[in-house]
C-alpha cells in the first residue's frame with residue numbers, strides 16, 4: 001500500500017502521452033504460488049514529443065525479473081524503477097520493450113489486477129488495475145492491439161480466455177496447456193481481461209444485422225448452469241436492440257460472459273470477455289428477486305452496449321468517465337423502457353436520483369458529471385457520473401429530438417471510432433448533427449449540485465391567462481461557491497377539472513390541432529423567467545417536470561387538493577406518482593410534528609382510493625402506495641434543515657399503521673386480486689402483480705395478528721424469492737421474534753448452499769429494526785454464511801445495516817458508527833475500493849439532528865490510522881474538511 005497524502009490530479013493538467021504502444025504481446029505463466037507476466041510492448045514516440053522524452057510505465061506490486069530493449073538487457077542507468085513507475089530514458093523513436101514481472105494473484109485481496117476467486121484466475125483492470133499485472137502506460141488514451149498467450153495447469157484451468165479471437169491451443173509438458181488470443185481492435189489497457197479456471201459453458205448464437213453469426217458463451221460453475229437462460233436471453237435482446245435503436249452491430253465472432261463470485265462491482269465490459277459478479281448474471285426463482293431479474297437484464301445490456309460506447313470509442317482520460325458511463329446508462333435505461341414499461345422505469349430511475357444522487361450532490365464528495373480533479377478515480381464511479389450523466393444525455397435527446405439525437409450519435413461513433421475522446425467531442429457531434437449551439441447546456445458537465453426550480457403562479461380569470469414564474473438556483477458545493485444558470489428542459493402540462501388542458505404560450509402561433517397540444521417543454525435557462533399561457537377556461541393545476549425531464553428539485557406550493565387532482569387525473573405517470581409521494585411526505589411531516597395525531601387527512605384517503613380504483617400499471621400502483629423510504633425522507637429533511645432519523649422512523653410507522661387500519665378491506669382485495677397463480681415467470685405482468693400484492697400484504701399485516709399469520713403462510717407457500725422475502729420482511733417487522741426466527745431458520749436450511757440467496761438472508765437480518773440489530777450483525781459476521789473478503793457478503797450484511805437500518809445505525813451511543821468503522825478499518829488494508837464505498841453513510845454526518853458529533857469522531861478516528869489507502873484517504877479528508 002502506498003502512503004497517505006496521495007496527490008490530487010487535475011483535468012486541467014492533462015497532457016497527451018509521449019509514446020504510444022501500437023501492439024502488446026503478453027505471455028502469462030500461471031502457477032499456484034505465483035505467476036509470471038512477460039510483456040513485449042511495441043512502442044512509438046509521438047510526433048509532438050521531444051527526442052529525449054521518457055517512456056513512463058505504471059506498475060504496482062510487481063517484481064522485476066527481466067528488462068530488455070530490442071532484445072538487449074537494459075543497464076541500470078537506462079531506467080528508474082519506483083513503487084509505482086518504471087521510467088525508461090534514451091529510447092529510440094520506436095522499438096520493442098520487454099519486461100518480465102512476477103506477481104502473486106492468490107494473495108491479491110483488492111480484487112483489482114489479476115486475482116483469484118474460488119480458485120479461478122480472473123482480472124479487473126478498470127480503472128487502473130492493469131498496472132498490477134505488468135508495466136504499461138496505464139491510461140485510456142494509449143490504445144493497443146493485444147496478443148495474449150496463457151499457460152496454466154490443464155486440469156485446474158481447462159478454460160483459458162482473453163479478449164478477441166482464439167488463435168491456437170497447445171498441449172505443454174507437465175500437464176500444462178496454452179491458449180493464444182488475439183484482439184484486432186485497439187483498446188486501452190483497462191479493457192484487458194484474462195480468465196483461467198474450471199468453469200462450465202452455456203452456448204448460444206446471434207446473427208447480426210449484416211448476417212454474421214456470433215457465438216455467445218456464458219461460463220459459470222457447474223451448479224449454476226441452470227441459472228444462465230435469463231442472461232443469455234437478455235444478451236440476445238440487447239444485441240438486436242442496439243442494432244435497431246442505435247445502428248450498432250457486434251464486431252467479433254465470439255462474446256463471452258464469465259461469472260465470478262468475488263467482484264468489487266456489478267460487471268465489467270472487457271472487449272469480448274465481460275466479467276460479471278455472479279449476482280448480476282445468475283438467475284433462478286429461488287435465488288433471484290424480480291428486481292434482480294430486471295437488474296440482470298439491464299446490466300447484461302449495459303456491458304454489451306459498452307462495446308460501442310466505451311470500447312470502440314473510449315475516454316481520453318478518467319475525468320471523461322461519464323462519456324462512456326452516462327451514455328451507456330442512458331442506452332440501458334432506454335433498452336429497459338422498451339423491454340418493459342417506460343413510465344415505470346422512469347419512476348424508478350427518478351427515485352434513485354432523488355434519493356441517492358441528490359444526496360451525493362449535497363454531500364462532501366459532491367462533484368460534477370465531469371469532475372475537475374480527483375485523488376483516486378475509483379471513488380468517482382458514482383451516481384453522479386453514471387445516473388446524472390445519463391440524465392444529461394437524456395436532456396440532450398429531449399432538446400434535440402430523437403432524430404437529431406440519433407444523427408448525433410451516429411456521427412459520434414463514425415467520427416471517433418478507434419479513438420479516445422472527451423465529453424466535448426460527444427457534445428460537438430450532437431451540435432453538428434442538430435445545428436444547435438450547446439455551449440450553455442455544457443454547464444451540466446462542469447457544475448456540481450442539484451438545481452432547484454422555485455415555481456410560483458398567478459391567474460388572470462378575466463383574460464384566461466395563467467402565469468408561471470420560474471427561478472433556478474443551485475446550492476454551493478465544495479470548491480464551487482458560485483453557480484451559473486443551467487439549461488433545464490421543464491416538461492409540463494396544465495390540468496383542469498375534466499383533464500389536461502390545451503397549452504399555448506403567449507406570443508406563439510397556435511400550431512393547429514397537433515397530436516399532443518397538452519404537453520410542453522419549457523426551456524428554463526435564466527435565473528428568473530416567466531411563462532404566460534393563454535386561452536384557458538379555468539385556473540389550472542400545473543403538472544410539472546413530467547417524466548422527470550431534468551435532474552432537478554421543484555418547489556411549487558401545491559395544495560393537497562391539487563395533489564389529489566394530479567394523483568387522480570394527470571396524464572403523466574411520473575407526475576401522478578410524485579404527487580402521491582408529496583401527499584405522503586406532508587402526512588409524515590404532520591405526524592412527526594404531532595406524534596399523537598391518529599386521523600388521516602381525508603385527501604390522502606381519497607388519493608389512496610383513487611389509486612386503487614383506477615386501471616394503472618400494477619407496478620406503478622405499488623410504487624404509489626409504498627411509503628417513501630427513510631433515506632429519501634432523511635435527504636429531504638436535511639435539505640431543509642437537519643434529519644431526525646428516529647422521528648422519521650416513528651412517523652413512518654404511524655402512517656403505515658394508519659393506512660393499514662383505514663383501508664383494511666382494500667388491502668385484502670388487492671392482495672387477493674393480484675396473487676399470481678401458475679408458474680413463476682419474471683415477466684412484466686407477473687412482476688407488477690407481485691409488487692402490488694406484496695405491498696397490500698405488508699399493510700394487511702401491520703398491527704394485525706391475523707395478517708401476520710397470513711404472511712407466514714405466504715412465506716411457506718412461496719415458489720419464488722420475491723414473495724418469500726416480502727413475507728419474511730413483514731413477519732420480522734410485525735410478528736413475534738420466535739415466528740420470524742423460525743422463518744429465518746427455514747430459509748437457511750433450504751438455501752444455505754445458494755450463495756446468492758444467502759446474501760438476501762444476511763440483508764433481511766441486517767435491515768431488521770427490531771431487537772438488538774448491532775449484536776445480530778456482529779454475530780452474523782462470525783456465521784459461516786458470511787465471508788469478510790467477499791464484496792457481495794460485505795454489502796449484504798454491513799452495507800445493508802448502514803444504509804437500510806437507520807434507527808440502529810444511528811443508535812444514540814454511536815455503536816452503529818463504530819461497527820461500520822471497524823469493518824472499514826480492516827477493509828482499508830484488504831480491499832480499499834470496498835472500504836471507501838462503505839464509508840458513504842458516515843460521510844453524511846452533517847445531515848443529522850443527532851449523532852453528527854459521533855459520526856465525525858468515527859471518521860476522525862479512521863483518519864488517524866497509520867496507513868490509509870488513497871481511496872479511503874480521499875473520502876475521509878473531504879468529509880472532514
Ligand code: B3K
Pocket residue numbers: 126127265267268269302303306325378381833
Ligand atoms: N466500467 C465498469 C466499472 C468499473 C469500476 C472500476 N472501479 C462497469 C460498468 O460501468 O459497466
Ligand code: ZN
Pocket residue numbers: 302306324325328
Ligand atoms: Zn458502464
